Amino acid sequence: MLQTIGMQAKAAVPMMQKMNTDLKNKVLKAVGDALIGNTETILAANRVDMENGKTSGLNEGLLDRLKLTSERIRGMAEGLYQLVVLEDPIGEVLQMKKRPNGLIIGQKRVPLGVVGIIYEARPNVTTDAFGLCFKTGNVVVLKGGSDALHSNKAIVDCIRETLTENAIDVNAIQLIEDTNRETTTAFMKMNEYIDILIPRGGAGLIQAVVKNSTIPVIETGTGNCHIFVDESADLTMATDIIINAKTQRIGVCNACESLLVHEKVKDALLPVLAERLKEFQVEVRADQQASALMPGAVEATEEDWGTEYLDYIISIKTVTSVDEAIEHINKYNTKHSEAIITSDYMNAQKFLDEVDAAAVYVNASTRYTDGFEFGFGAEIGISTQKLHARGPMGLTALTTTKYIIYGTGQVRP
């Protein structure tokens, strides 16, 4: 079964690689329309998954990721419409130049081939992954979490119907419906059929893929994201950014999980912040100095500094300098998104230079690390590794290049 899926994916590659941009755009638009047109069918399937999820005791963060609404489906369609207007990167030739011997050497953007995506219970990943892969001429094979199986099947059915209506091989997108672990492990070793594997989900899933896959992997991110409030910070701005980064949406990888506060502003900041966090019922786990200023705070343990809560919990630590903040962040972070709130030029530049992460912010919420917010359209994930792509991955992350060389008989002396 898995073998058949692999062969069908590979067979769809030449068709996808030759497809012109006009047709790709027409189909993306049609798929977006079909998603909206099938809202009731998709929501009905999603309700089955939500009921099952509640029964099996999924936590609030996971249920939030799983849940679809007509507004969220419209958002998924919107992601596809945004791709229509984005430039197709395939065929672009970078850096064509003439060498002294007369060879003309260019670097041409081409599709990767077959992209495998392993993800958890976020049905919106299904349309994002399809849209980005389709626009870049890649075939996609999806392995979603069992908790979202009904939602994903409804979405993929909708997409494949639209492909059929446009006389395109439906195997441009396939969903692996078998959700047992052995199938997933076998999928990670299909080097013959899959060119690149992108896991998207929690730390457990990602590490399992990194450890077991023999296919090249792009590691997408868990986010233990920090905000550091420097001594020169505008404290109203700091409070607004912390509240936004912590509470605007808790179940996402770019939410703030840990706060570092310069000791010189802790007295002015923390009591006010405690009041604001209380409004959202955020649990505070803090070191002694911070706890003393925040009624109801519990003492943080070593484990808290390294934890991505994905919940209404925040850890808080007092530091004595920007250097101590940077050192703490580089020790405990997951290389995702980090922010400094400051009015000091040197400290801002130092933080940008020395913090090792995919996205480093001055005076803004970490919640902006996102393909839409960066202007890429839908994103395939946020890479926290250093190879190929780092940060939100849009269209070009799903391409590779090949050198094309025009000669007139050159031989190497």
Next chain:
Amino acid sequence: MLQTIGMQAKAAVPMMQKMNTDLKNKVLKAVGDALIGNTETILAANRVDMENGKTSGLNEGLLDRLKLTSERIRGMAEGLYQLVVLEDPIGEVLQMKKRPNGLIIGQKRVPLGVVGIIYEARPNVTTDAFGLCFKTGNVVVLKGGSDALHSNKAIVDCIRETLTENAIDVNAIQLIEDTNRETTTAFMKMNEYIDILIPRGGAGLIQAVVKNSTIPVIETGTGNCHIFVDESADLTMATDIIINAKTQRIGVCNACESLLVHEKVKDALLPVLAERLKEFQVEVRADQQASALMPGAVEATEEDWGTEYLDYIISIKTVTSVDEAIEHINKYNTKHSEAIITSDYMNAQKFLDEVDAAAVYVNASTRYTDGFEFGFGAEIGISTQKLHARGPMGLTALTTTKYIIYGTGQVRP
């Protein structure tokens, strides 16, 4: 011991990442001078390796890769001098733009951190790897083949002396001298210390690294490279290119291993080519149609089509069209370098579009796939995978990026 090497490498990272370009260039120049100044010492060490290699029965291709001469050492120094004049990519900010919400988002080039290189008996890789890593602010840990141990030690000693003279942490480069297999396997799992692993050598080494490494790998290439002579080819040009690509240096990955000939030109081309190949004592393994035209040719087996000889051997197959040639190449090639010799515009474009390889040529020798020839200076290897870098890898292949975001208090609505 390996643990110590890892810790020392990691400890050298901040120093390397902050080093300015002037100092890096000064050191590269000094290392080049030191290599030339120590030519006799290095050649003496290399003679030990060559004697050992002959005793243990290394084949001619491997001995050619191992051998150093004063000219080759000068070439290694030249590679470093060329790096001096190349622009330092570190710190470059790509695509800085202002979003509608006022956030200013840029993408900044930064070093990878610690680069591990696993290679065989080519001592020139030692200086190439050091030069490219040093210029890009990366720490390098080398694991060379046991056959080149004396040569590599002499070269690394020379480099570390120069680092000491410039008050730089010598652990910017370390050589793992323990050559047993367990050490190599342990090295491939040092995720805590090594950011990226680049194997450079034969198919066995590369596959062992791809299968066993838990560190992200850049797969560098074995090359089963083809030349296709189309019916419209200039046959004198074709003959010159084939002879060059096959015989100019046999032990390298971009040498031609297999020839495809359009049936309409086989009678005019092959007898002449047979004479030229005989001058270089190249063994011909051909299909029946080609064999009939080439005295002394033996019949090719299925295995020949997939073999990288690295020797004075070439396989030859007759085809009936450019499509058949492309299909054969995409089935048997290693995605390295492929060439068409043609005067036909449509066939040239079709070949460039449809052949899946890192470098695709029209009317030139495959021997040009090389960092120097592409104008990158020394190369770290030729990537035959599709992620991160494809083809000859120069400076930018050893960098990553991070997003830097300048805000004024933005929070996500």
